[in-house]
Amino acid sequence: MNWLLRYLSVPDLRRAPGRYALSVVGIAIGVATIVATLGVADSVVHSFERSMATAMGSATLRVGSHGAGVDLEIADELRAQDGVRGAAGIIHRSVVVTGDEDVRLTLIGVDMVGDAAKFSQALRESVSIADEVEFLGAPDSVVVSGSWAADEMLALADTLTVMAVDGPRELVVRGVTRGAALEAAFGGRFLLMDLPAAQLLLGNGSAVDYIDVWLDEDAAVDVVRTRLATVLEGRATILDSGELARRAASLIFAVRVFLMMAGFVAVVVGFFILYNTVSTVLRQRRDSIQLLHALGTSRRSILSWLLVESVLIATLGFAVGVALGRAFASISIEGFIATSGAFLDQPTARLDVQWVTFFIAAVSALSVAALATIIGWKRILPTPEQQVRAAMASADAQGGPNRWVYRSAIGCFAAVAALVVLAPRTLPYYPLVFYLLTTLGIVLFGFGVLSPVIAEWVGRRGFEWAVRRPGFPAVHAFANVGRDPGGLVIAASAIVMAIASTLAVFSLTTSLERTALAWIDQHFTSDAIVTVKGQFLQTFTATSISPDVLAQIRDLDDVRIAQGIRNVEIEYEGEPVLLRAIDMVPAAMELNEVEWSSTEDAFGRGRGVFVSENLAHWRDISVGSTISLDAPAGAREFTVLGTFADYLNSAPGVIVIARDTYTRVWGDSRINRVRVWGRPGAVALGDGMSEVVERYHLEVTPVSVARASFAEFIRGAFSSVYAMVGIALIVSFAGVLNFLLIAVADRIDEISVLRANGVSAYQIMLSTMGEAGIVGAVAAVLGTVAGFAASVIIITVGVPMVTGWFFDFHFPLLPPLQVFVGAMVFAFAAGLIPGVQAVRLSAASRRAG
Amino acid sequence: MTGTAEGIAELRDVHVTYPGRSEQVHALRGLSLTVRRGEFITVMGPSGSGKTTMLNLIAGLERPTSGSVCVNGQNMAKLNDTAASVIRRRDISYVFQFFNLLPRLPVGENVAIPLRADGIGVAEIRRRTRDVLEKVGLADRIDGFPDELSGGERQRVAIARALATNAGLILADEPTGNLDTRRGEEILNIFRDLVEGESRSIVLVTHDHRAAAYGDRMISLRDGQIADEVAGKHRGADVSDFPGAG
Incomplete structure (x- = not known):
């Protein structure tokens, strides 16, 4: 196998670097799609969950009634119970630091000489206060996070202005945190104050946001919890860290569900791109591979060689894709954070891609590369048994063309109808995600399966139309699509998926926007709304x-x-x-x-x-x-x-x-x-x-402006839709490009005949681009129909299950038209490269003799 | 149809050189040849002697490194792709050994390729396609597809394509190499009839000395040059002692 890599792959790379570059780019786009989408989901969800978990620190239980807060005196009652080692009231709020540009930071208020300082290792190790007596004595003292102080060039004794309950209040920096523990918990954007000072600043009176409780090491958690519940008599609730995380997750339930679904679409689209790319490279070298086999190299050796080569290419593509994906995610994460920030104390818009995302992307890249290689290898070098089976299958297909396709599609649509009719009121997170992905997946699969049949129909009808008119390119383009629709299944399916998901999000955004704006007109009867800036x-x-x-x-x-x-x-x-x-x-x-x-x-x-x-x-x-x-x-x-x-x-x-x-x-x-x-x-x-x-430090928002801000908020929340449009267009381009590169490589003889019979280079290029346009159009139409079906399901079934809202269904006409035309233009443009390649393949390829 | 008095195609001191890995490969070395109207030339020679390169040059699919190639008085080397394509579709017809037909086009549309490329009207295309397929005995296969035809029938469709354009010059690259003796002879007889009945010119490359014998003139190529040239004794003459035969 080594000799194959050394004497075939390396010279091949030197001779056709563009082909390898295309593979790397194709795989990189697939990986980038996965990393970007899942990366945003990781950042939003995990940063919040980690923040909650770390904030709880070493405490075993948390007591609070949230929002309205709990009285600090309860901490004394809790501390007196058997099994309780300590209890500390905590202020945990989002505050605005005013300046040229207002910044939201998390404010943590803890008793710096109480139980929190005693039992929280993170607090003990991270906080550095120059003069503790001065810090505790002055109510304007604040400790700022090390990274934020560095960014803002804040030093000890500097001042900053924070929005207090009764207006702006100047605070003095009397300490800076160090180390990573607290930085990680609050994304490097937080302030720390002594508890009484924080209560004063926020007008809390004697209330705190919650009380953290540390138990004795040998205490039975359940027993102590029951005891504390008795003491509290319903004045506050008790949560452990698991319940806290669950609660955090429920707050961003809808965001998580939609991000998960976007991630799923990304993985599927990425799969198609990867598969298509690797297949292309393999098919382009069919002759060399068959020759090697004819010269005595075993099928197994050839497979090993191709697998190693694919894995090397996939690894390089993965590395490039990770960098690209992180860049995409960094751009789009702001929109998501802005959305979830309305409901959560989101510490920062820091990109935080989890290892599991890299793992999914790596597994996708490598497994799909290997899968495509094995499938391609089997097609290029079939065993005698496989050849017989293929011939028999082909003969069977003559009798009932596409029958199984129709049956599969009908089965898919019947299954979807059943799932929609039997839809429950709502479901927990994972079953809900599974339900929605299954339903939408079956819809998209149904349309994907139909794509070659529709393409064949379009090709045959188009051919009948074209032969009644003069000119060659249209006849050739329609004939190719009509007689060989199977080749475009992967390309068309990827485009269908990408366009459908994009349009579904467009429809969701429009339906939400129109329903909500009508609601605003009905409900916002005042002239203005006053809030903190x-x-x-x-x-x-x-x-x-x-x-x-x-x-x-x-x-x-x-x-x-x-x-x-x-x-x-x-x-x-x-x-x-x-x-x-x-x-x-x-x-x-x-x-x-x-x-x-x-x-x-x-x-x-x-x-x-x-x-x-x-x-x-x-x-x-x-x-x-x-x-x-x-x-x-x-x-x-x-x-x-x-x-x-x-x-x-x-x-x-x-x-x-x-x-x-x-x-x-x-x-x-x-x-x-x-x-x-x-x-x-x-x-x-x-x-x-x-x-x-x-x-x-307030602002007055006229209702007309509020309406506009709300519309902007909705658009911002779905800003990823524009990234999805980009992905849809890239998929259209890459899918059609790869499909036609394979087709052109397969048609060298055909192109030679055309050239020898006086078909000009321009006509061949037009024909190839026309074929690309037909593939793009078929996929775009199917994608639009699939997008419409997916939209109906998402808005009438999915949205009520996820958010409890009932939208009026709207399917905007302009964006689908733009995506439709864009996909066709991209597909048509993608035909240019294989078109030029086709032109180069003149009868000179028959140079021997 | 235009052309010089001497010939429909003329090659003058043609050299073709390809860049090789270590040294240049000379496909043709100073080849000169005139194809006269109504003449059937057969070309023989070992692999690599330059036979196919010569055909590609005449068709304008390749360009000479030096020398000139004229078809109907036009220097193919100086024409752009569109102009060369026009000559290929109107004045020249190319018949290959194996792959002549596009598998996804029906027989009629395969015949119509050069006509469509030339922008001829649909009614005229239909008339000509039907006529020429009748001539080669395949009118009933007009809507069939190439994979439903035998090897000989496919070659006859390729010949029908040549008839449809009224091309004065037919370039045939081993058209009988893939056929059995009887079907090969059928094709060669059609070629012979085209030369004698319609004054078409044919340049036929072959390894088969019996096919070569159908020509009016037999040329032997070796190392990119004409090694020998004799007048043909067409229709099955014994030319087994001719250089390059067998």
Whole structure:
């Protein structure tokens, strides 16, 4: 085998470096597609999960009611229990550091001389404070992360301005972290304060966000947990690290599902590209391989040689693809982080590709290269038995052409219909991903299987059309497609997959955007919304604002109504949901089943709540049913007065409660935003509020701007769609290019005959490009139809299962048209290279004699 | 059809050199040949003697390193691809030993290739295609595909293609090499009839001395030069002692 590598592969590489380069590029594109898509998913999901896990540190249990917080005094009660070694209150919030450009950082507040410092090794080892007495004595002291301090060139005694509950507050850097433990947990973007200082800054009073509990080494966790639950009497909930991770995952449930599905499409498309590329290289050397066999080299030796060569090429392609994929992922990750940042304290947009992604990409590259090599080898050097079987299969096919294809396609579509009809309300993460991938996979496979049949039909009809007209290229191009459609299966299937998935995402984006914008028009009845600067879309992670701000806004002359809104994360049946407390104002809330006027009184008196339709869908909640919510003073029951649509919050679901009730039960009077209605004639609410706005670092967003920002947010959330368009076009180009390179290599004799019979180089090139265009068009049409089918399934079945939302179905016409035309143009352009190659293959190839 | 008084194709002191790994390969060394109208030339010679290169030069598929190749008075070496293609489709027809037909085109469309390439109207293409296939006895196979034909039938389709264009010059590269004796003779008789009945010119490359004997003139090539040339005693004469035969 070594001699084959040395005397055939190496000279071949020197003679035709372009062919090897093409293979490397093809494999690199496949690998890059996988690494980029899964890499973004890794970064979003794992960085959050790791952040949660590391933040918990060595603590065994976490006690908290989230959002509204728990009273620090509870820590003393917990510490007094048997089996508890220590308990420490923690502040864990997202804060805005103002400057030329506002930056969101994670603020951690811990008692620097309490149990946290005692039991958290990461904290002990990572924090370096120059003067501890000064640090603890001054409420403006802050420790900044080492990497951020380096980026911002911050040194000890420098100051930075942070948005506090009552406006901007200047803090002094009195320490810098070192080492990797905390940096890794918060992505290098965090501030650390002493607990009382942090509570003061955020207006928490005596509340903390949660209490971490360390147990004695010999304590039975379950026993202690039961004991603590008894002590808490429902004032707070207890979570272990596993539950915490599960909770984190549930918060970004929809993002994870969609990223997983995008990853699956990437792997499949990558598979097609890889397979196509390796097959091309092999087929182009068919003559050499057959000659070697004829000269006595065994089939096994030839296979070993080809496998080693493929693996070497795949390895090089993998290395290039990883670099490319990381670059793509770095570009597109910002959009995903911006999306998830509305719901989560996402520490950073740092790219974090997991080893498992590299593993999947490497296995895909190597296994597909090996698979394509083995299949190609079998085709080029069939055993006598295989030749007989192939001949018999060919004879059978004469009797019933494409019958199995039709049966397979019908079977696929019947299976999909059954899956859609039997779709459950929702499923846990992995079964849901499996369900959606299976359903969509079968749809796409069905259309992929149909592609050669459709191509054959188009080729034969096109041929009949072309022969009735003068000219040669069209006749030749249609004849090639119509008589040999099997050759384009892989190319066409890859294009179908890429276009279909792209269009499905387009449809999803459009449906979400149109449904949500119509919802905004209906629900955003105020003139403007006041939030902390840059936090219009923030819900769970929005900075708290003092209730004084609401009072000051209400006092303004231009303001007719100001409605304070508080968003906090609470538990409902063990899962996080968003509790939204709203002031009672003379403005109706749009409800699904009932009129606001009939429920207003009960709602205002705190007898009932409204739930979002996604929460109602998942938990089977209906109007009139009773739900129980954990509150600091114990569980409280509320009647569900109505349901409503809310397209700003997906996975967790929303419960709306009157703010008076919330303040009374949860003991929290802070707000996150204010909806403002101006007096008739008030021109610009922002101008009237400028003093308040400036003092508290707020911004006033007119509803028209809010509408635009929301539309922008949706587009940003699906920014990857543009990367998918790029991938679809690259797949079209690469697929058709490889397919035609094989075809041209197979047709040397044919081209020689054409040239000898007076067909010009230009006509041959036109014919080859025409064939490319036909393949591209067939695949683009099938891809569009498949994309439409996939869109219907995603929007009518998938979206309700994943988000609980019900969209109006929209299939935009322009983007599919653009993708369709783009794919055809790319496919047509891809025909140019084999076309030029075809021209070079003149009758001179028959030089012997 | 135009051309010089001397011949439909003329090669003058033609040299063809290919770059080799260590030294240049001389395919033709100063070859001069005139193909006269209505003349049947057979060319013999061992492999590598330059037979196919000579045909490719006449067809304008290759260019000489030096010397000139004229077809109907036009120097093929100086024509661009489009102009050379026009001559190939109108004035020349090429018949190969093995692969003459495109497998994915029906027989009729295989015949029509040069006509379509020339932009001829569909009705005219149909008429000519039917006529020429009738002439070679394959009218009933017009919609069939090449893989349904025997070797001899495929060669007859290739000849029908030559008839369809009214090409004055037919270049045949071992057209009978793949056929049994009887079918080979059928093809050679068709060629002979084309020369005698329609004044077409034929340059036929062969290794078979019986096929060579069908020519009016027999040329033996060796090392890129004409080694010998004799007047033919066509229709089956014994030329076994001719250089290059057998």
